[in-house]
Amino acid sequence: MATVAFIGLGNMGGSMAANLIKAGMTVTVFDLNPVAVEALTSQGALSAKTACGAAASADVVITMLPASKHVLGLYLGDANNKGLLEVVSKQTLLIDCSTIDADSARIVGSKAADMGIEFMDAPVSGGTAGAAAGTLTFICGGSEAAYTQAQTVLTVMGGNIFHAGAVGAGQVAKICNNMLLSVLMVGTSESIQLGLDNGLDPKVLSDIMKVSSGGNWALEKYNPCPDVMENVPSSKGYQGGFMVDLMVKDLGLSQQAAMASNSSTPMGSLARSLFVNHARQGNGSRDFSSIFEQFSKKK
Ligand code: NAD
Secondary structure (H helix, E strand, O other): OOOEEEEOOOOOOHOOOOOOOHHEEEEEEEOOOOOEEEEEOOOOOOOOOOHHHHOOOOEEEEEOOOOOHHHHHHHHHOOOOOOHHHHHHHHHHHEEOOOHHHHHHHHHHHHHHHOOOOEOOOOEEEEHHHHHHHHHEEEOOOOHHHHHHHHHHHHEEEEEEEEEEEEOOEEEHHHHHHHHHHHHHHHHHHHHHHHHHOOHHHHHHHHHHHHOOOOOOHHOOOOOOOOOOOOOOHHHHOOOOEEEEHHHHHHHHHHHHHHHHOOOHHHHHHHHHHHHHHHHHHHHEEHHHHHHOOOOOOO
């Protein structure tokens, strides 16, 4: 059974690491937040004092960090800290599941390749519920060998595992998906509010649209209107889930990619503007479905 180092135990990483432990794997964890580490050691994880300490003797290293700068810093190190690439063996498989820009993934991938180490970007889709249930979609970018080797751990944490192409390709597919998700969440929010404003019950309206031509993931799994669905962030004060700040980051990445490839993404651009405005109003750490409140009437 593979020994795994898991670094970054937040809303997503905590549940993903827990599923590896449940599957009987030896998992050594590290996070800058000791509370997050304690939550995993109480479920049977080992802990290390540093990320490099956790990674040094692992067969597979998985990272789940907020953004590009955290991933670059952790893998490459700096003047004061060693990077993961310096401490792992050539047999170790490195998998970064964070959503970051494709160029940063390629920088880490190319440095790893120079050292004879396999690195794969494997951003995920499916949210915190998917992470908890072990049904995430993994979108991998890396060599065929890395993709094959990764199956042992990815199949424990996910239901759908895709190979999008070489290192960086997973990140490109992921930002395309999240740009579409943001557009769907905004459209779903304004549609439900339009129904509410015109006397409809949001549950009835959601049931109708879910099986009609407007049906989408937000309606099926993540309704943004409070109390329409149980166990989703909108029914829990928009706590947990996927932070507005992270969606703003992803929409920045998709706009950056669109600029570089001269692609036209008017809906993505508008969605970014709406989420940036929402974050600036103090909603950055709330779930992204709280964008619904931009449309709902305040008392
Ligand atoms: P989070 O902020 O809840 O967790 C990130 C964790 O990383 C935190 O516990 C933080 O302490 C830790 N961390 C930061 N720098 C570190 C370092 N140098 N060493 C060790 N730990 C460090 O974020 P999250 O919601 O778990 O998201 C993680 C990534 O997954 C992001 O890139 C996000 O875009 C992506 N993602 C999130 C969701 C979601 O629904 N939350 C869905 C898909 C993808």
